[in-house]
Amino acid sequence: MNVFWFRRDLRLEDNVALYKATLEKEPVIPLFIFDIDIIDSLPKDDARITFIFNTLKKIDTELKKVNSSVLIKIGKPIEIWKELISEYKIDKVFYNKDYEPYAISRDLEVAQFLNSKNIGVFSYKDQVVFEESEVVKADGLPYTVFTPYKNKWLSKFNDISLSENNPKSNFYNFKTVFPSLESIGFVESKIKVKRYNLAHLDQYDAIRDFPFVDKTSYVSPYLRFGLVSARKLIKIALKSNATYLSELIWREFFMQILFHFPKVVTQNFKSKYNQIEWRNNEQEFEAWCKGETGYPMVDAGMRQLNQTGYMHNRVRMVTAGFLCKHLLIDWRLGEAYFAEKLVDYDLSANNGNWQWAAGTGCDSAPYFRIFNPTEQLKKFDKNLEYTNTWVKDLNEFTYPQPIVEHKFARERALFTYKKGLNL
Structure with missing residues (x-):
């Protein structure tokens, strides 16, 4: 057999x-x-x-x-x-x-x-359309910048057709007693993974940055654990939305980065960032984890994560950027916290996006790009619909004052990064 x-x-x-x-x-x-x-x-x-x-x-x-x-x-x-x-x-x-x-x-x-x-x-x-060495530069070396990788991916994609692989009914006849969750050493989680919904993908580029809209597909854990194939999603994206297709290509980009550069699991992709002096203040890290920074969008995101195992994509960028730049806490600590909490946790994507936020990654936000969390709130949740869903005490005396003042934090981050980079 x-x-x-x-x-x-x-x-x-x-x-x-x-x-x-x-x-x-x-x-x-x-x-x-x-x-x-x-x-x-x-x-x-x-x-x-x-x-x-x-x-x-x-x-x-x-x-x-x-x-x-x-x-x-x-x-x-x-x-x-x-x-x-x-x-x-x-x-x-x-x-x-x-x-x-x-x-x-x-x-x-x-x-x-x-x-x-x-x-x-x-x-x-x-689990991918193109694996580690199928989309490479002319000299055979891996791409380390997304846009040329994406262009090559798309040009190569035209050469293949996607076919469904449905199994024949050729399974071994036997019966096993399906174990209980407890026998594996676990208990049922209170966090339920939402059913996915691809109905709004045609609007993806227009609504993707607004967490209050809540028309997210919620397909990421299903893709992560393979309940739905990448081929199926790419077929749908080809018909519905080029921006969503790009996100699926990002997934394969980060996978091949992890394959070719496994050091990224524990190290900066760009070694010139190794001299950044992270503050790693334990009390501030704990406040960030709990969603008690005094910045409503950051806190809403972290509380959503803690309660549901999920966080909206725009908010992930804001919370990660805040930890690395405003608090000068090592991206590896944030990456590990997300790894513990996210139901859609995927090592390559989580690592790639955290290094993007910290500026240390292969294709990353420059060190001087520092999101203003207050402006992000005005821009993407101006009526506080998303924020009020998760930060119930926003208007109470119990809600904390900002953990750090933005202008001060920005200047401190710029000084620290420049010093570490010898600029």
Whole structure:
């Protein structure tokens, strides 16, 4: 028999490796591994684990219609595979590629082990349209600036056609007892991931900066965990909105940056920023985390994040810029906080956007671009509709005074950056 390994592709339709697996003569066991190297560091009510669990349960229900199941395992992947080959006679293993540093090393270890046991390993491109080395400069080097990358991506895209990969009903007949969330070591999160809605994508460029409109697609966690394919969204974007298409290309740009420059996980992309003297004031960082900075748009964003696991895109830029520039707190601290809270957390995008906000990234806002959070509020939420939704005490005596004065913070940031950059 063969095994298909679910990872960032939690769907039965339009799934390349699953489709390839079901074309084989041998029946397919669908497998998902709760990797303790990842999940052991998460809070017990992590919203993403609840989301993944509920998604797998739906997939299992679908598979039961063809007398099959999802085989759920908990442990270190390499140890799980050692168990599986003693339980089943496995001929081939199929999975979709992942481009993050941890995933690359994990998959290499698993593939080497399986190959040593004469088990075939087949990996496929699925979570992107173009993977790490398909959109590169003429000399073969990776792009580090978005616009030329996007132009090359679009010119190359014309050469391909997108096709759906729907699996054949070639699943192994077996029944497993679907585990409880508690048996995996978690409890159900109070945070629910919103259903996605693509109805307003044709207006995306006109409404994307206004959080109070709340016509966001909310598709990002579904794309992150592969409940919807990048191919499907790109097909829709091609027909509906060029700006939205650009955002999907940004996603692939940051993925290839992470692949080619894995140092960005812990280091500045631009090493000349290594001499910036971050203040890293613990009390100010805590105030930012709680949404108690005295700047209404910043606080609204952070409270939305803490309560829902989500934050509007424009507000993400404002809150991140505020932390790095106004408070001179290292982007890595903010990036880690977002990584803990966001239901759509994706290492490459989160890292890329935080380094953009700090000015340290490959294609970033210049160090002297410092958002004025008060002006951002007037421009994008002038009637305070979004702000009042999340900052209930805005007009109360309990609401804090601004943690720092904007003009002072701006001048301090410029001085600190110039000093670090020897300007």
